[in-house]
Amino acid sequence: VAPPAQALDRLLARSALGDRRAFAELYQASAAQLFGVALRILRREDWAEEVLQECYVSVWRHAREYSAARAAPMTWMTSIVRNRCLDWLRRPNPEPLADEALEALESEAAGPLALLESGRDSAALARCLRGLEPKQRQAIALAFFDGLSHGELAQHLRQPLGTVKTWVRRGLARLRSCLETQ
Amino acid sequence: LRLSDASREKLAAEYALGTLRGRARERMRRRLREDDALARAVAAWEARLAPMTEAVKPVAPPARLWGRIEKELQFRQRRSLWKALGLIASGAAAALVVVALLLPLQRAGMPASYVAVLSDPKTNQPVLIATAQRNAMVLRVNTLDPKIHVAGRSLELWALPRGAQPRSLGVLAGERSDLKLVAVADRSLGDVPTLAISLEPPGGSPTGQPTGPVLYTGPCVKYW
Numbered sequence: 274v275a276p277p278a279q280a281l282d283r284l285l286a287r288s289a290l291g292d293r294r295a296f297a298e299l300y301q302a303s304a305a306q307l308f309g310v311a312l313r314i315l316r317r318e319d320w321a322e323e324v325l326q327e328c329y330v331s332v333w334r335h336a337r338e339y340s341a342a343r344a345a346p347m348t349w350m351t352s353i354v355r356n357r358c359l360d361w362l363r364r365p366n367p368e369p370l371a372d373e374a375l376e377a378l379e380s381e382a383a384g385p386l387a388l389l390e391s392g393r394d395s396a397a398l399a400r401c402l403r404g405l406e407p408k409q410r411q412a413i414a415l416a417f418f419d420g421l422s423h424g425e426l427a428q429h430l431r432q433p434l435g436t437v438k439t440w441v442r443r444g445l446a447r448l449r450s451c452l453e454t455q
Numbered sequence: 456l457r458l459s460d461a462s463r464e465k466l467a468a469e470y471a472l473g474t475l476r477g478r479a480r481e482r483m484r485r486r487l488r489e490d491d492a493l494a495r496a497v498a499a500w501e502a503r504l505a506p507m508t509e510a511v512k513p514v515a516p517p518a519r520l521w522g523r524i525e526k527e528l529q530f531r532q533r534r535s536l537w538k539a540l541g542l543i544a545s546g547a548a549a550a551l552v553v554v555a556l557l558l559p560l561q562r563a564g565m566p567a568s569y570v571a572v573l574s575d576p577k578t579n580q581p582v583l584i585a586t587a588q589r590n591a592m593v594l595r596v597n598t599l600d601p602k603i604h605v606a607g608r609s610l611e612l613w614a615l616p617r618g619a620q621p622r623s624l625g626v627l628a629g630e631r632s633d634l635k636l637v638a639v640a641d642r643s644l645g646d647v648p649t650l651a652i653s654l655e656p657p658g659g660s661p662t663g664q665p666t667g668p669v670l671y672t673g674p675c676v677k678y679w
Contacts, residue, residue, distance in 0.1 A: 282666060286669075290669055300521055300524070308513070312514055322516060322520055326523050326524055333528055342666070351505065351508050398503070417507050
C-alpha cells in the first residue's frame with residue numbers, strides 16, 4: 274500500500290532541512306516501489322540497485338527543489354528513477370535487450386494494466402487505457418513499464434518505425450483527452 | 456526558439472512516457488531548465504501517467520542498499536548539519552556582531568538580543584536579517600535583497616528547534632515585516648539555533664510544515 278502523499282511531503286520537506294532520520298523514513302516508505310520500477314525497466318538487479326543508489330543521493334541533494342505544488346512526492350521521485358534508468362540504458366556499452374527478453378514482454382505487458390483498476394486515479398487511467406486501440410495501448414504500456422524506445426517497440430511489435438511512432442503519438446493524445454473528461 | 460503549443464505537448468508527453476531518446480532527449484533536458492511552460496507540461500504528463508507505477512509490483516531492494524546510500528552521503532562521519540551551520544556561523548560571527556551593533560536601536564533603545572542572518576546557499580550572500588528583543592513578542596524581519604520576494608508566492612519563515620519539527624514564525628509581508636511571536640523571544644527563540652525560509656503558496660504553507668523548496672537558512676544567535 275502506498276504511503277499517503279502528505280506523509281511523504283513532510284518527509285521530503287524535513288530532508289530538505291537536513292533531517293537524516295526523515296530521509297531514512299522516506300527511503301523505507303518508497304524504496305520497494307521505486308526498486309520495482311527500476312527492476313522492471315533495467316531487468317537486472319545489480320543495475321537497479323546502482324541506479325536506485327544514485328537516485329536517493331540525488332533526492333537528498335535536490336530535496337530543496339521539490340515543490341509540492343508541482344508534483345506529488347512519489348511522482349517526483351518516480352520520474353527521477355525512470356529518467357535515470359533510461360539514461361542508464363543509453364550508456365556507451367549498451368547491452369540491448371535480447372530477443373528472448375523482448376518476447377517475454379508480450380505476456381507481461383497486459384499484467385500490470387489489469388492491476389490498475391484498484392485506486393481511484395488509477396481506475397480513471399485504466400478506463401482511458403482500455404478505450405485505446407489495443408496496439409496503441411500495448412505500445413504505451415511497453416514504453417512506460419519496460420522502457421522500450423521507439424526502435425525497440427518497432428522491433429518487438431514487428432512494425433515499421435513510423436507506424437509505432439504514430440501509435441504512441443495518437444495513443445497519448447487520446448489518453449489525454451479521455452482523462453480530461455473523467 | 457519558442458515551441459508551438461502542439462510541439463510542446465508532444466515533446467512533453469514523449470519525454471514523460473520515455474520514448475524521447477538520444478540527442479532529442481538531451482536537447483529536451485537543456486530546454487527544460489529554461490522553459491517553464493515545457494517543465495509544467497512534463498509535470499502534468501508525469502502526473503497523468505503516475506498511476507501506472509502503482510501497477511508495478513514493489514520489490515524490496517537488498518538490505519545493503521541503504522548502507523551504500525548513507526556511505527555515499529557521508530552520513531556516518533560527517534559533521535551534523537547543525538555543526539556545519541555553526542561553523543558558517545563562526546565564520547560569519549564577526550560580521551554578525553557588526554550587524555548587531557549597526558542595526559538601528561530598537562524601541563527600548565537597546566540592541567537586539569536575538570539576531571539571525573539568513574543567506575542564499577548558492578551565492579553565500581545574506582538576504583535577510585531577523586532580530587528580536589529578549590522580552591518582546593515581535594520578530595522584526597528586514598530584507599537585504601528585495602529580489603527574494605516573488606509575485607504570487609509567499610515566503611514563510613521557520614524556526615528549526617533542536618530535535619523537533621519546524622515551527623512557523625509567519626509569512627513575510629514585504630521587505631519589512633514584524634512577525635508576532637507566540638511567546639517572548641527568550642521562550643520562542645531560546646532553543647532555536649537556525650531559521651529557514653521556504654517558498655509557499657500565497658498565504659503560507661497549507662499543512663503547517665514547509666511544503667515548498669527551502670531557499671534560505673541561517674544561524675540564530677543570542678547576544679545578550
